[in-house]
Structure formats: structure tokens, C-alpha cells
């Protein structure tokens with residue numbers, strides 16, 4: 001009877017150690033570093049910028065409209081810096097607005113050197 005309770009005590013101690021050890025390994029899990037999200041990944045002229053320009057700028061910056069003419073890639077790319085400044089400052093589109101996502105897309109594209117992609 002005496003021996004039996006000793007075994008039981010040891011078993012209990014072993015169990016407690018196991019539980020404690022499993023807790024220790026669980027604690028490490030949240031420390032896994034999250035990859036920073038790259039908002040500029042996959043932003044292209046044809047896939048993003050052109051669509052934004054066509055829906056929000058072209059009515060005033062088309063052929064014969066206000067400077068700069070934003071109807072073509074070369075029109076947009078040769079004015080990339082002022083286009084970026086105009087949308088980041090919120091000055092353009094005049095009388096309208098862009099979403100933060102759209103502004104970020106234009107900013108990303110201009111910062112990447114306004115590639116024809």
C-alpha cells in the first residue's frame with residue numbers, strides 16, 4: 001500500500017512535468033514573426049493605374065483637356081511625379097476622391113519608376 005502510493009506520486013509528478021513542458025512549447029508559438037505585407041506587390045500600369053486614371057481622371061485630362069494629358073502610358077509616365085503628388089495630396093481628382101488603396105497603387109507605381117507593365 002505504501003509502495004503503491006509512492007508510484008502514484010511519481011506518476012503525478014511526471015504528468016505535471018509533461019503538462020508544464022507542453023505549456024512552455026505553446027508559449028513560443030505567437031513569437032513567429034509575421035511577414036510584412038508588401039502593398040506594392042503586383043501593382044502594374046495596365047492592371048491598376050490605367051483603370052484608376054480612366055475612371056477618375058480621363059474626363060478632365062483627356063485629349064484637348066487639362067494638362068497633363070493622361071490618355072496614354074507615355075502621357076502618364078512622363079508626368080508621373082506630379083500625378084503622384086496630385087493624388088497623394090488629395091488635390092486630384094478635382095471634385096472627387098480616390099480610395100486609400102487607389103492612392104497607394106499610384107504611389108507604388110510611380111516610386112517603382114513608372115514602368116510600362
Ligand code: HEC
Pocket residue numbers: 052053056057058059060061066067068079082083086087091092093094095096098
Ligand atoms: C473634374 C475635373 C478633373 C478631374 C476629374 C481630375 N483633374 Fe487633374 N486637373 C484639373 C484641372 C482643372 C487642373 C488644372 C488646374 C489645377 O491644377 O487645379 C488639373 C491639374 C492636374 C495636374 C497638374 C497640376 C497639378 O496640380 O499638379 C495633375 C498632375 C492632375 N491634374 C492630375 C490628375 C489626376 C491624376 C486625376 C485623377 C486621379 C485628376 N487630375 C482628375 C481637373 C481635373
